[in-house]
Amino acid sequence: MKEIIMVKYGEIALKGINKKTFEDMLQSNIKRRLKKIGQFGYERMQSTIYIEPCDENADADAAVEALKKVFGIGAIQKCRVFPKDIETVKANLGDCLKDAFQGSDVKTFKVEAKRADKTFPLTSPEIQQQLGDAVLDAFPNLGVDVHNPDVTVRLEIRDNGAYLSAKRITGAGGMPVGSSGKALLMLSGGIDSPAAGYMMAKRGLIVDCIHYISPPYTSDRALAKVRKLCEEMTDYCGDIMFYCVPFTEIQEAIRDHCPEEYFTVIMRRLMVKIANRVCKKDGYGAIITGESLAQVASQTLYALGCTNAAAEYPVFRPLIGMDKIEITDIARRIGTFETSILPYEDCCTVFSPKHPRTKPHLDDVLKAEAVWDFDSMIEKAVEGTSVTRYKYGEETVFIE
Amino acid sequence: MIYLDNAATTKPCAECINAVNAAMEQSFGNASSLHKLGTASIEIIARAKKTLLGALSGTKTPLDGNIIFTSGATESNNTALLGVMQKARGKRIVTTAVEHPSVARVLARLEENGFEAVKIAPRDYADFTEALADAVDENTALVSAMAVNNETGFKIDVVRLYENVKRKNPKTLVHIDAVQGFLKVPLAGDLISVSGHKIHSTKGIGALFIKKGINIPPLILGGGQQNNMRSGTEPVELIAGFDAAVRAYRGSEEHFTRLKGYLLEKLAQMNDIAVNSSGNCVPNIVNFSVRGVRSEIMLHSLEENGIYVSSGSACSKGKKSEVLPAFGISDKDIDCAVRVSFCAENTTDDIDVLCDGISKTIERVRR
Numbered sequence: 001m002k003e004i005i006m007v008k009y010g011e012i013a014l015k016g017i018n019k020k021t022f023e024d025m026l027q028s029n030i031k032r033r034l035k036k037i038g039q040f041g042y043e044r045m046q047s048t049i050y051i052e053p054c055d056e057n058a059d060a061d062a063a064v065e066a067l068k069k070v071f072g073i074g075a076i077q078k079c080r081v082f083p084k085d086i087e088t089v090k091a092n093l094g095d096c097l098k099d100a101f102q103g104s105d106v107k108t109f110k111v112e113a114k115r116a117d118k119t120f121p122l123t124s125p126e127i128q129q130q131l132g133d134a135v136l137d138a139f140p141n142l143g144v145d146v147h148n149p150d151v152t153v154r155l156e157i158r159d160n161g162a163y164l165s166a167k168r169i170t171g172a173g174g175m176p177v178g179s180s181g182k183a184l185l186m187l188s189g190g191i192d193s194p195a196a197g198y199m200m201a202k203r204g205l206i207v208d209c210i211h212y213i214s215p216p217y218t219s220d221r222a223l224a225k226v227r228k229l230c231e232e233m234t235d236y237c238g239d240i241m242f243y244c245v246p247f248t249e250i251q252e253a254i255r256d257h258c259p260e261e262y263f264t265v266i267m268r269r270l271m272v273k274i275a276n277r278v279c280k281k282d283g284y285g286a287i288i289t290g291e292s293l294a295q296v297a298s299q300t301l302y303a304l305g306c307t308n309a310a311a312e313y314p315v316f317r318p319l320i321g322m323d324k325i326e327i328t329d330i331a332r333r334i335g336t337f338e339t340s341i342l343p344y345e346d347c348c349t350v351f352s353p354k355h356p357r358t359k360p361h362l363d364d365v366l367k368a369e370a371v372w373d374f375d376s377m378i379e380k381a382v383e384g385t386s387v388t389r390y391k392y393g394e395e396t397v398f399i400e
Numbered sequence: 401m402i403y404l405d406n407a408a409t410t411k412p413c414a415e416c417i418n419a420v421n422a423a424m425e426q427s428f429g430n431a432s433s434l435h436k437l438g439t440a441s442i443e444i445i446a447r448a449k450k451t452l453l454g455a456l457s458g459t460k461t462p463l464d465g466n467i468i469f470t471s472g473a474t475e476s477n478n479t480a481l482l483g484v485m486q487k488a489r490g491k492r493i494v495t496t497a498v499e500h501p502s503v504a505r506v507l508a509r510l511e512e513n514g515f516e517a518v519k520i521a522p523r524d525y526a527d528f529t530e531a532l533a534d535a536v537d538e539n540t541a542l543v544s545a546m547a548v549n550n551e552t553g554f555k556i557d558v559v560r561l562y563e564n565v566k567r568k569n570p571k572t573l574v575h576i577d578a579v580q581g582f583l584k585v586p587l588a589g590d591l592i593s594v595s596g597h598k599i600h601s602t603k604g605i606g607a608l609f610i611k612k613g614i615n616i617p618p619l620i621l622g623g624g625q626q627n628n629m630r631s632g633t634e635p636v637e638l639i640a641g642f643d644a645a646v647r648a649y650r651g652s653e654e655h656f657t658r659l660k661g662y663l664l665e666k667l668a669q670m671n672d673i674a675v676n677s678s679g680n681c682v683p684n685i686v687n688f689s690v691r692g693v694r695s696e697i698m699l700h701s702l703e704e705n706g707i708y709v710s711s712g713s714a715c716s717k718g719k720k721s722e723v724l725p726a727f728g729i730s731d732k733d734i735d736c737a738v739r740v741s742f743c744a745e746n747t748t749d750d751i752d753v754l755c756d757g758i759s760k761t762i763e764r765v766r767r
Contacts (some may be wrong), residue, residue: 216704
């Protein structure tokens with residue numbers, strides 16, 4: 001008996017005439033993820049993708065784990081495929097369902113049958129009845145509840161076999177990565193920015209990352225940590241382009257020529273200005289940041305206003321209304337937290353003022369910024385930016 | 401490249417590399433094998449033990465005892481401390497507040513198990529060696545002290561310590577962590593830990609000297625190699641390299657003293673630099689604070705110019721030193737502490753380049 005995986009769409013099931021575009025994108029995203037695991041065959045019908053392992057090495061459990069991180073998937077079900085003979089299904093029922101019925105919280109079930117192949121001798125209600133009896137025989141402690149069952153056993157009779165499943169795993173939800181275009185995430189190395197990237201990838205954006213380095217004020221280890229974060233984010237985001245911007249000269253110029261209380265807000269504005277250039281050059285439609293209102297001095301309403309004024313693209317701040325605990329929960333769930341808390345200095349804390357302005361006015365900030373010709377420095381920084389591609393599932397060596 | 405981080409590790413010398421190579425090509429036998437190849441390995445190990453005993457006995461009191469080879473000084477320290485205390489009658493251990501984690505953490509574990517560790521800080525005593533011996537009482541089973549501190553180069557008079565401890569309580573055993581002191585200062589002790597890679601041998605090899613008549617249980621159990629004191633097939637190649645590196649060691653106190661003097665002279669010409677390595681320090685380690693420039697920034701700035709130094713102790717990877725406060729160094733100066741450590745190959749030219757780099761960094765960073 002072979003095993004297959006059914007992938008049910010999330011939101012894209014509700015799309016109209018352009019649904020096929022989204023479906024194609026989801027399927028190609030899935031294919032790219034599963035390529036690393038083995039050979040799989042794909043078939044698509046009725047808002048479901050049927051994935052079938054095609055070779056010995058194609059591990060269905062590993063595939064399910066990878067699929068859980070693919071945006072656009074509503075639910076994942078592993079099925080056993082039987083010959084279209086109700087007696088064979090009944091005979092193997094106990095063995096196939098024991099995983100799903102494990103655990104003390106499972107007390108009730110129902111059977112749902114679908115008969116796509118109308119030549120099958122039993123009708124759907126008949127199948128349900130017979131299978132229900134068989135389940136009760138195999139698991140005498142269970143009861144039937146057709147309204148609110150703990151487990152739903154599903155049998156689909158299709159052209160090429162009978163598909164039995166019981167366990168439904170919730171998918172990552174959202175939209176297929178790439179279906180919404182691409183945006184540039186300002187990745188600092190902290191806890192927040194990877195979480196912000198994750199959230200926007202969930203809405204279908206390709207998330208590429210921009211990071212600013214200030215050697216000797218920041219170290220190779222700090223950069224290695226950010227690279228590691230990029231690599232970890234590929235689990236959900238797919239391939240990531242990583243832009244690494246040399247930022248030392250700009251930071252030194254800010255320190256030497258601007259009032260200390262505006263260091264951070266001017267630095268943030270110049271980072272955004274560099275991101276503007278990269279967006280324009282490489283076709284990004286938005287900038288993503290991990291800012292959360294009032295978290296630090298540079299994220300007050302006023303400071304965000306000043307930073308935002310430098311942006312020439314929409315700035316997405318998916319964490320704006322979250323507190324640190326909620327953000328940390330996301331970072332833990334997506335597996336970036338442990339890397340984020342490694343203790344290396346990032347560029348945001350270099351020369352950070354003792355008493356930053358929490359209510360900067362844009363006019364004052366612009367005046368403070370105007371004392372120096374930052375434009376040519378920005379140009380130089382963009383020119384000196386290096387770009388690396390992080391491919392899904394490929395590990396780089398990281399120095400702890 | 402100007403390498404001034406020799407207290408973290410040293411570059412393996414040519415003699416070591418050749419010996420490792422030769423052993424791998426010609427004497428790869430298992431020392432436990434009964435055939436000729438095994439015998440050849442036994443000979444390499446025996447010769448290395450002799451070399452080490454000779455090097456440890458660089459004083460008037462020749463050391464008599466056994467050498468066991470370990471994976472490094474961390475294992476040597478663990479073996480010594482856990483072994484001694486497993487059989488100890490007394491509950492008290494006298495130690496310093498500036499030990500390496502491979503001693504300090506083991507003692508912390510022993511404290512959890514009911515032993516008492518008395519930690520003496522150098523900042524509190526004019527004669528620290530005396531203070532350590534003074535703390536010994538009839539209940540003291542062990543004194544564990546490092547011959548030379550890895551962060552500042554601070555040294556204790558190990559020979560005098562040993563004599564004084566034995567005078568106060570002949571039953572008290574003395575363990576010396578000689579990782580930084582080996583081949584630099586006269587040594588004495590009932591147990592002495594040394595490491596290969598600090599003296600131009602390879603990483604992965606160390607040794608523990610155990611004085612004749614002292615029996616401690618082994619830390620690692622298995623096939624009973626090294627008289628059952630350290631199971632595991634002996635790494636003959638690394639032992640051969642260790643032997644060669646000890647014999648070829650070229651560092652001299654005179655050379656180091658000249659380098660340190662030159663460095664201190666040049667540092668004195670710069671503003672606002674505090675030297676953290678006092679008079680009672682070995683000359684090959686110099687710790688100083690460039691006020692207004694955080695250690696890490698100094699380190700990376702020098703690195704940009706191909707100069708390698710350390711911010712405090714390289715083992716602690718970015719964590720703040722727990723040791724420097726015990727020398728009476730202020731938090732502010734700890735933030736700016738840089739450690740420079742020499743080997744025989746360093747020259748005054750290297751120090752010129754270093755000081756040039758420091759000046760430039762100060763100019764760039766100190767505002």
